[in-house]
Amino acid sequence: xxxxxxxxxxxxxxxxxxxxxxxxxxxxxxxxxxxxxxxxxxxxxxxxxxxxxxxxxxxxxxxxxxxxxxxxxxxxxxxxxxxxxxxxxxxxxxxxxxxxxxxxxxxxxxxxxxxxxxxxxxxxxxxxxxxxxxxxxxxxxxxxxxxxxxxxxxxxxxxxxxxxxxxxxxxxxxxxxxxxxxxxxxxxxxxxxxxxxxxxxxxxxxxxxxxxxxxxxxxxxxxxxxxxxxxxxxxxxxxxxxxxxxxxxxxxxxxxxxxxxxxxxxxxxxxxxxxxxxxxxxxxxxxxxxxxxxxxxxxxxxxxxxxxxxxxxxxxxxxxxxxxxxxxxxxxxxxxxxxxxxxxxxxxxxxxxxxxxxxx
Amino acid sequence: xxxxxxxxxxxxxxxxxxxxxxxxxxxxxxxxxxxxxxxxxxxxxxxxxxxxxxxxxxxxxxxxxxxxxxx
Amino acid sequence: xxxxxxxxxxxxxxxxxxxxxxxxxxxxxxxxxxxxxxxxxxxxxxxxxxxxxxxxxxxxxxxxxxxxxxxxxxxxxxxxxxxxxxxxxxxxxxxxxxxxxxxxxxxxxxxxxxxxxxxxxxxxxxxxxxxxxxxxxxxxxxxxxxxxxxxxxxxxxxxxxxxxxxxxxxxxxxxxxxxxxxxxxxxxxxxxxxxxxxxxxxxxxxxxxxxxxxxxxxxxxxxxxxxxxxxxxxxxxxxxxxxxxxxxx
Amino acid sequence: xxxxxxxxxxxxxxxxxxxxxxxxxxxxxxxxxxxxxxxxxxxxxxxxxxxxxxxxxxxxxxxxxxxxxxxxxxxxxxxxxxxxxxxxxxxxxxxxxxxxxxxxxxxxxxxxxxxxxxxxxxxxxxxxxxxxxxxxxxxxxxxxxxxxxxxxxxxxxxxxxxxxxxxxxxxxxxxxxx
Numbered sequence: 001x002x003x004x005x006x007x008x009x010x011x012x013x014x015x016x017x018x019x020x021x022x023x024x025x026x027x028x029x030x031x032x033x034x035x036x037x038x039x040x041x042x043x044x045x046x047x048x049x050x051x052x053x054x055x056x057x058x059x060x061x062x063x064x065x066x067x068x069x070x071x072x073x074x075x076x077x078x079x080x081x082x083x084x085x086x087x088x089x090x091x092x093x094x095x096x097x098x099x100x101x102x103x104x105x106x107x108x109x110x111x112x113x114x115x116x117x118x119x120x121x122x123x124x125x126x127x128x129x130x131x132x133x134x135x136x137x138x139x140x141x142x143x144x145x146x147x148x149x150x151x152x153x154x155x156x157x158x159x160x161x162x163x164x165x166x167x168x169x170x171x172x173x174x175x176x177x178x179x180x181x182x183x184x185x186x187x188x189x190x191x192x193x194x195x196x197x198x199x200x201x202x203x204x205x206x207x208x209x210x211x212x213x214x215x216x217x218x219x220x221x222x223x224x225x226x227x228x229x230x231x232x233x234x235x236x237x238x239x240x241x242x243x244x245x246x247x248x249x250x251x252x253x254x255x256x257x258x259x260x261x262x263x264x265x266x267x268x269x270x271x272x273x274x275x276x277x278x279x280x281x282x283x284x285x286x287x288x289x290x291x292x293x294x295x296x297x298x299x300x301x302x303x304x305x306x307x308x309x310x311x312x313x314x315x316x317x318x319x320x321x322x323x324x325x326x327x328x329x330x331x332x333x334x335x336x337x338x339x340x341x342x343x344x345x346x347x348x349x350x351x352x353x354x355x356x357x358x359x360x
Numbered sequence: 361x362x363x364x365x366x367x368x369x370x371x372x373x374x375x376x377x378x379x380x381x382x383x384x385x386x387x388x389x390x391x392x393x394x395x396x397x398x399x400x401x402x403x404x405x406x407x408x409x410x411x412x413x414x415x416x417x418x419x420x421x422x423x424x425x426x427x428x429x430x431x
Numbered sequence: 432x433x434x435x436x437x438x439x440x441x442x443x444x445x446x447x448x449x450x451x452x453x454x455x456x457x458x459x460x461x462x463x464x465x466x467x468x469x470x471x472x473x474x475x476x477x478x479x480x481x482x483x484x485x486x487x488x489x490x491x492x493x494x495x496x497x498x499x500x501x502x503x504x505x506x507x508x509x510x511x512x513x514x515x516x517x518x519x520x521x522x523x524x525x526x527x528x529x530x531x532x533x534x535x536x537x538x539x540x541x542x543x544x545x546x547x548x549x550x551x552x553x554x555x556x557x558x559x560x561x562x563x564x565x566x567x568x569x570x571x572x573x574x575x576x577x578x579x580x581x582x583x584x585x586x587x588x589x590x591x592x593x594x595x596x597x598x599x600x601x602x603x604x605x606x607x608x609x610x611x612x613x614x615x616x617x618x619x620x621x622x623x624x625x626x627x628x629x630x631x632x633x634x635x636x637x638x639x640x641x642x643x644x645x646x647x648x649x650x651x652x653x654x655x656x657x658x659x660x661x662x663x664x665x666x667x668x669x670x671x672x673x674x675x676x677x678x679x680x
Numbered sequence: 681x682x683x684x685x686x687x688x689x690x691x692x693x694x695x696x697x698x699x700x701x702x703x704x705x706x707x708x709x710x711x712x713x714x715x716x717x718x719x720x721x722x723x724x725x726x727x728x729x730x731x732x733x734x735x736x737x738x739x740x741x742x743x744x745x746x747x748x749x750x751x752x753x754x755x756x757x758x759x760x761x762x763x764x765x766x767x768x769x770x771x772x773x774x775x776x777x778x779x780x781x782x783x784x785x786x787x788x789x790x791x792x793x794x795x796x797x798x799x800x801x802x803x804x805x806x807x808x809x810x811x812x813x814x815x816x817x818x819x820x821x822x823x824x825x826x827x828x829x830x831x832x833x834x835x836x837x838x839x840x841x842x843x844x845x846x847x848x849x850x851x852x853x854x855x856x857x858x
Contacts, residue, residue, distance in 0.1 A: 006708045006716075024513055050513040054506065055539035062503035062536070066510025069497045070477065074510075092500050176743055177701065177716035179708055195514075203495040203511065205475040205518050214489045217498035218482070263743065270742035344746045365432065376453030376646075376653035382613055398447060415436040416613045422457025423448060424438035431432060 004179040009144055009169070010035035012180050013077070013103050014043065016148040020155035021188040022075040022101055023049035026063040028056055030082040031115040032171040033105040037077075048190065057082040061089025068098040069215050071195030071202030073155055073188060077103040079171070080113055080121050084129065090164055091130030095225075096215045097201075097232060099158030101151065102136070102166045105174040108340030116340030117171035119262060122317040125168045126291040133229050137239050138166040138291045140261040144178035146288070152183045157243070159199070161235045168290060170313060171340075172263040239292055246294035247286040252302040254283030256352060257330075259322045260311040261287045264343070268311045271348035278349075280356070285325075290318070298325035307359045311335045311348060331359060362430040364413025366405050373425045375400035379417035385410050388417060439465040441473050441493050449487045453653020455610040455643045456485055459523075459552055462616070464492055466623045467519065476519040477511055479504040481528035484558040488523055502533020505540035508547045519627065520547040526567040527557045530590050534566075537596070544601025544635040548626040551592060551638065554645040555664060562648035566590040569663055573650075589667065593640045597673035603635035605673040609642040609665060611657035622672075628679045635676070642668055682737065684823040685745045689730035689762050690754025690775070695810025699752070700731035702814060702836070706828035707735040715743035728757065735823050750821050752813060754795075756781060763788075773817055777809070791820055791857070798854050808851040815852035826852065 007015070010033055017025075025044055027037035037053060044051040054060035057078050064074045078086060083104050093100055106121040108114030123129075125138045137157065141147035147169060154165040189198045196204055206212045219225040250272070251257060260268040265286045272282045283305070285297045301308075308330045310319040316334045323332050335351045337343050343351075373396055380388045380403065387407040396402045403425065405411060413430040438444070441464025450456045467473050473494055480488040482501035489496035499507040504522035512520055529537050529551050537549065556574060557563040564574035564581060567589050571580045581589075597605040604626055608619035619641060626637035642664045644656035651659050686703065690696040697718055704716040717732045732745045751766050752773040753759040759772075759779055766772055768787045777796030793816045799809035811833075818829050830849055837844045 004708065006705055006714065024510070026510065052509065052513065052543075055535050058503065059506045059509075059536055059539060062500060062506035063510035063513075065499070065503075066479070066497070066507035066512075067514050068510070069507070070511040070514035072510075072514035088500055089503075096497070172717060172743070175718050177704055177714075178743070179714065192515075203477045203497060204515065205477055205495055206493075207474050212493055213495045215497040216489070217500060218486050220487070220490070266742045267744050270746070273741070342744060344744060345742055346746050364435070369438075372447050374447075374452035378453055378654060378657070381654045381657070400452065413435045418436040418438075419613050419616050420458070422450065422453065422455055422461075424442055424444075424457070424461065427437045428435040429432045430435055 004181050006177050006179050007144070008035060008175065008177050009147065010105070010174045011039045012144055012148050013151055013167070013174070014039040015182050016151035017075040017101055017155060018043070018047055018049065019183050019185045020152040021186040022073045022155050023047070023188050023190060024064070024067040024072040024074045025049070025076070026052050026054050026060040026067070026074070027077060028054050028060050028082060030079045032107060032174050033077050033079045033103070035174070036103065057085035058088065061086040064100050065089055065092055065096065065098060068093065068100050069096065069203050071189065071199045071204060073159070075101045075103070075155070077105065079105045080107050080109050080118070081111070083121060083124060087124070087130035090136060091128070091132050091134060092217055093164050094134035094232060095132065095217055095228060097162040098215070099162055100164045101154045101158050102164055103151065103169065104166055105169050105171055107171050108338070114340035115171065117263065117313060117342060118338070118340050119170055119264065119313040120317065120338060121168070122290065122312070122314055125166050126293070126321070134232065135236055135291055136164050136166040137161060137243060138168050139245070139288055140168045140290045141173070141288070142262060142265045142286065144173070144176070144180050147173060148180050148182065161239060163232065163235055168262070170262045243289055244292045244294050244296065245288035246297045247288060248297060248300055249284040249286070250281065251283040251285070251300050253281045254302060254305050255280060256282045256356065257301055257305050257308045258282060258284045258311050259287070259308060259318070260284065261290060261318070264311055264313055267343065267345050268348055270345035271352070274345060274349045275352060280352070282352070293321045293325070295325040298327070301330070305330055307331050307333055307355060309333045309335055309352065309355060313337055313342070362413055363409070364411035365429045365431065366411060366417070367427040367429070368403060369425050370402040371397040372423045373400055373402035374398060374423055375402060376422065378420045378422065379403055379426060382416050382420045384414060384416060385412065387411060439468045441465065441468045443491050443493055446491055448491050450484060451647045453644065453646045453656055456552060458610045458616060459550065459641050459643060460488065460491060462620045462623050463521065463523070463550060466620065466627055467494070470627065472519050476521070477515065479508045479511065479520070479522040481522070481524040483525040483528050485523055485525060485552065486559070502528050502531070503536055504528070504533065505536040505545065505549060509540055509543070509545050512545060512547055519630065522547065522549045524549065524551055525558065526551070526553045526555065526565045530566040530592050538599070541596050541599035541602040541636050541638065544603070546630055546633050546635070548630050548637040548639070550623070551640045552643045553592070553640055553668065554643045555589070556645050556648045558645050558648055567592070569667055572663070591668060593638065593673055596638045599636070601635045602638055603674060603676045604629045604637040604679065606675070607640040607642065607668060607670050607673070609660060609670055610644065611642070611660040615670070625675065625679045629676065632678055634678060642670070684735045684750060684821060685748045686733045686735070686750045686752070686817070686821070686823065687730060687745055687748040687762060687765070688733070688752040689728070689758035692727050692729045694729070694754045696729045696754060697731055699810050699814045699817070700733045702829060702832050703733050703735065703817070703824060705832045706824035709828045709831060710824060712737060713740050715740050717743045730758065750817070752817060753779065754813070755779065759783070771820060773813060775813065791816060793855050795855070799851065802854050803847060803851055805847060808848060811848050811851035812854050816855040818852070820857070
């Protein structure tokens with residue numbers, strides 16, 4: 001087993017991406033993820049990769065499009081308003097069927113917002129923040145190790161699904177330090193021969209290919225665009241079949257089932273222990289993939305459950321998915337903070353008891 | 361003076377007349393009797409014997425209609 | 432029989448371009464592809480098309496290509512360049528794309544001295560969207576969003592992009608050419624050759640501005656468009672070289 | 681020892697984050713579980729700074745501290761803000777050089793550390809005041825072993841700053857409990 005080392009989240013994200021084979025990073029400074037471009041600036045060269053500080057997030061995402069189109073494995077990152085600027089490119093990557101790994105370290109919003117932790121970019125990440133018929137495949141890790149593992153895997157998943165893969169983290173995950181075990185370095189796809197073999201669709205110059213390659217941001221007719229979208233839907237269907245991931249805890253005897261992801265799921269876990277000490281049995285569904293969302297997890301809820309509570313650092317954005325999962329079988333309530341304010345485990349305990357008073 | 365020979369890929373002609381305008385010998389014209397696949401009157405050589413093969417027409421053609429050879 | 436001129440193999444032979452009759456996009460396309468063909472590097476070239484009329488360029492040019500989002504072609508090309516240090520890379524952009532929505536991207540590609548060539552088609556108007564005012568629209572020129580014509584008090588003065596780019600130290604080759612006469616077209620080809628030479632020698636960023644026609648949106652017959660260009664555009668946008676490194680002179 | 685939940689607070693530039701990170705690194709050396717969570721403001725220097733460090737023999741579910749077992753306050757604003765959150769019976773380390781007021785609680789253990797004065801007079805370098813405080817925390821809480829912190833200090837200052845190692849090691853031992 002590899003050594004466990006203490007790393008700051010943002011830096012661990014970089015290591016995971018590089019070890020997963022990402023060699024091209026384009027970024028722009030924005031708190032609370034500026035350690036990512038800083039780390040990449042210091043270390044990408046060492047492994048034969050490339051870092052560019054772009055003129056803006058728009059520049060960064062479009063450089064990403066260029067490098068991905070050329071067959072490189074690309075990582076991008078930003079935080080909320082920066083991710084908002086990148087949406088043009090996310091939509092663009094999807095119409096072009098290009099892979100990219102995106103790390104989204106969310107802060108409070110809307111607008112410029114606050115630099116402290118938030119999950120208010122849930123819709124942006126799970127509904128596709130840009131225009132058009134597309135999805136980002138989005139995972140929301142809870143521990144540093146989970147983030148590292150998902151990012152490492154995400155580089156390859158993006159290639160496999162010809163689509164951006166988004167790792168949705170709150171600002172706490174970017175800033176905190178925790179011990180991680182870093183995976184081994186994968187052989188990167190670099191150079192003409194490797195790119196041509198592994199990504200025959202990539203732009204490398206026609207070379208000895210029989211036909212030129214074209215990547216269309218604008219298919220020429222509604223029929224062509226529909227065909228392009230349906231081509232991508234095959235991947236989305238496959239993702240809904242293969243990439244739904246979640247964790248459940250104590251669902252069988254739970255009077256209350258919490259649904260929570262990211263760092264708030266950890267705070268909720270502590271609240272569950274505190275509630276148990278007071279004789280209240282609770283369970284939890286923790287979505288790991290937030291698109292595709294683990295609706296099926298709700299079928300595992302036991303007969304004793306009276307209420308489901310979405311615990312999130314946003315004003316009920318995930319609760320919409322929780323309601324779809326609950327499908328009218330249980331009342332769905334919300335415990336939330338917004339704007340970068342955090343709840344404590346005690347807050348969750350108190351508000352849960354209050355909610356229980358109103359539920360028969 | 362060399363004698364020029366023009367070959368026209370008439371179906372790509374959009375009848376813009378730039379070749380006609382810039383031909384130093386003024387020997388090109390749009391064939392108003394003809395309508396090509398794109399729906400335009402394509403260009404034609406009015407006085408084949410006067411062409412010197414200077415290729416000015418081809419250089420100004422936006423659509424790659426004209427090839428130029430000399431005997 | 433001796434060949435004087437044959438259409439470049441760098442253009443798709445069987446495809447008609449989507450450009451209006453008399454639009455000189457077709458000439459600019461041909462010049463770029465002709466130079467690449469003469470260098471024998473068509474199969475080592477990656478092109479980046481803009482948003483606008485020439486978004487369709489990948490359908491006409493016979494090289495690997497991608498369509499970039501509006502104005503972002505220089506960023507996309509910067510990304511492509513990082514993956515392929517040895518290829519020939521160019522962006523082809525219109526004036527709405529390059530000077531307006533993509534003003535930042537082009538400026539910073541020039542600032543970084545990106546090792547690719549940008550071919551900028553300035554026809555003083557938005558083409559594909561239907562004749563709206565561009566930053567390059569001339570004073571007095573009518574546009575669908577400037578129905579009374581552009582005037583200084585409201586719209587300011589047209590942007591001279593070559594002059595701006597030439598201010599960037601790492602933009603080592605900057606030239607403005609025109610597509611209105613056979614002589615100017617011949618000069619334009621030389622500028623394209625030099626732009627690729629600069630790239631080959633990794634000297635820095637190369638930028639060629641083509642003054643080009645848009646008969647449809649100018650509201651002039653195709654054969655009169657070159658005259659309109661000569662009379663209206665060249666006086667405000669002077670032709671000539673702004674920067675050229677010793678190595679390609 | 682089960683779990684130490686330590687909150688260190690002060691103003692930017694007092695070495696608050698460094699103290700927390702050093703404890704976290706020392707805990708890793710001992711094979712313990714640890715989370716370090718900084719709270720940060722938009723300013724580069726000045727302003728308030730605090731970090732939460734949890735050290736445990738078991739997996740740590742929640743990195744956010746509800747009720748700290750120990751707190752370190754480097755200035756008065758931090759004491760006013762955080763002393764109320766300390767668990768009953770918990771320890772509070774007070775930077776006596778900047779805080780002359782007494783704690784308002786009588787159910788906690790208070791350790792006054794004249795960190796700045798000791799750093800200035802005994803060590804001749806005011807910048808080591810956070811290391812004086814760090815030594816005091818480690819000695820009283822035993823959250824990690826002193827040897828582990830010493831190792832972290834040696835590793836942190838290795839290379840160009842190696843000349844700083846003896847001074848910082850000395851600072852760790854400088855405070856004497858009353």
